[in-house]
Amino acid sequence: MTELPQSNAETETKILDLAERLIRQNGYNGFSFREIASGVGVKSSSVHYYFPTKADLGAKVARRYADRFLEALGDPEDSPTRAQDLLTRLHDEFAKALGQDGQMCLCGVLAAEATGLPASVAEEAKGFFDRAENWLRISLSQTDWGEGRPAKEIERQSLAVLAQLEGGLLIARVQERPELFDLMKPQIPET
Secondary structure (H helix, E strand, C coil): CCCCCCCHHHHHHHHHHHHHHHHHHHCHHHCCHHHHHHHHCCCHHHHHHHCCCHHHHHHHHHHHHHHHHHHHHCCHHHCCCCHHHHHHHHHHHHHHHHHHHCCCCHHHHHHHCHHHCCHHHHHHHHHHHHHHHHHHHHHHHCCCCCCCCCHHHHHHHHHHHHHHHHHHHHHHHHCCCHHHHHHHCCCCCCC
């Protein structure tokens, strides 16, 4: 195979982009370095140059995904003060994954496979959920609903919202009906 002239950063980005797409479609074990190399137009050894192991690649893909997701949400201190607006914002970020190509949240896919993943990849997937729950907990505590509520109640609500969003993605994907996800917007309890 003839190497295509590319910058190091460009090649690494293409590798990460393709790996992310393949993981979201087929899971962590559903791709190979050979497939990545072919898709990017480089030799397999070039993929190993950037990522010595599949675990290195998987962990970097998950970390990059989490970073982008949290960056898109913004600073929790600047979140909407109405709880329902906040949940809509979070729902919309999850919907982007589904709307992009009908696939799951990358870290949701990895979480489903967690027991069979290398530790570094599983840790990055766990980190996504830890960071998302932390963002939501901080954000919810500053809303009309959260002010004055006990920290445990806010934590429970944050985890319930994340579970509903990930579960909604699963259902919409398996049903092959992305529009179902719009019917599953989380709601804040009145009490």
